[in-house]
Amino acid sequence: MSDDAALEVARAKIEDYRNRIQSLDGNSRDLLFCEARNHNWWQDRDVSDDQLQEAFELARMGPTSANTQPMRITFVRTKEAKERLNTHVNGPNQNKTMLAPVTAIVAYDNTFFTDFSKFNPIRPEMADRFSGNAEMAESFSRIQAILQGGYFIMALRAVGLDVGAMGGFNNAGVDEEFFSGTAVKSIFLCNIGYGDVSGIKGPRLYRYGFEEVCEIV
Numbered sequence: 392m393s394d395d396a397a398l399e400v401a402r403a404k405i406e407d408y409r410n411r412i413q414s415l416d417g418n419s420r421d422l423l424f425c426e427a428r429n430h431n432w433w434q435d436r437d438v439s440d441d442q443l444q445e446a447f448e449l450a451r452m453g454p455t456s457a458n459t460q461p462m463r464i465t466f467v468r469t470k471e472a473k474e475r476l477n478t479h480v481n482g483p484n485q486n487k488t489m490l491a492p493v494t495a496i497v498a499y500d501n502t503f504f505t506d507f508s509k510f511n512p513i514r515p516e517m518a519d520r521f522s523g524n525a526e527m528a529e530s531f532s533r534i535q536a537i538l539q540g541g542y543f544i545m546a547l548r549a550v551g552l553d554v555g556a557m558g559g560f561n562n563a564g565v566d567e568e569f570f571s572g573t574a575v576k577s578i579f580l581c582n583i584g585y586g587d588v589s590g591i592k593g594p595r596l597y598r599y600g601f602e603e604v605c606e607i608v
């Protein structure tokens with residue numbers, strides 16, 4: 392297909408889906424945002440690899456700067472791998488991590504730029520901005536991967552799973568345990584399964600109102 396024809400197809404696809412759907416209905420908004428909670432305890436109900444893949448395939452569609460996609464995910468499922476992970480998890484987070492069917496280590500690769508010709512063949516020279524500047528590569532890839540981590544949480548909810556995100560762990564320990572000898576570094580952990588509401592300890596905490604934290608100038 393010529394470049395012009397491919398562009399026309401891409402534009403037609405956008406018009407098609409925007410004609411099919413204008414916004415999410417109330418149930419979809421509840422599932423993703425309004426009623427969804429961060430979970431601590433888990434039902435004895437498994438999560439398949441296919442479900443994890445389905446969630447990733449949604450999350451990967453979220454935008455990143457220059458389409459760089461530096462997020463990397465390690466899904467920790469086996470008891471042996473969970474135990475390796477748990478030695479680096481803060482005490483209050485240990486039980487729930489062991490009980491969750493799967494725990495994702497959401498991480499970033501600060502050598503992401505070596506793949507520019509794959510993910511952004513229109514501007515492969517952008518890789519040069521990062522290849523000589525480790526500090527810039529690090530901060531850029533971490534920010535972009537955090538964005539992707541947010542998409543990933545919502546994608547898990549979109550496929551019907553529950554999530555328990557956790558920052559309470561020793562990043563350096565997890566990096567040594569799982570990413571030794573690589574340029575990959577952990578950001579946060581994400582327990583995945585079907586939440587057991589007995590682990591919810593109270594009503595939703597305060598969320599800022601629009602007028603408190605937003606301005607229109």
Ligand SMILES: Cc1cc2nc3c(=O)[nH]c(=O)nc-3n(C[C@H](O)[C@H](O)[C@H](O)COP(=O)(O)O)c2cc1C
Pocket residue numbers: 427428429430484556557558559560579595596
């Ligand atoms: C990146 C991230 C890190 C978090 N770290 C922890 C944690 O270490 N331990 C914990 O119990 N909850 C943790 N949480 C859960 C938050 O405290 C929770 O999402 C927040 O209080 C809102 O809860 P709600 O979504 O159920 O209203 C984390 C959430 C996120 C997104």
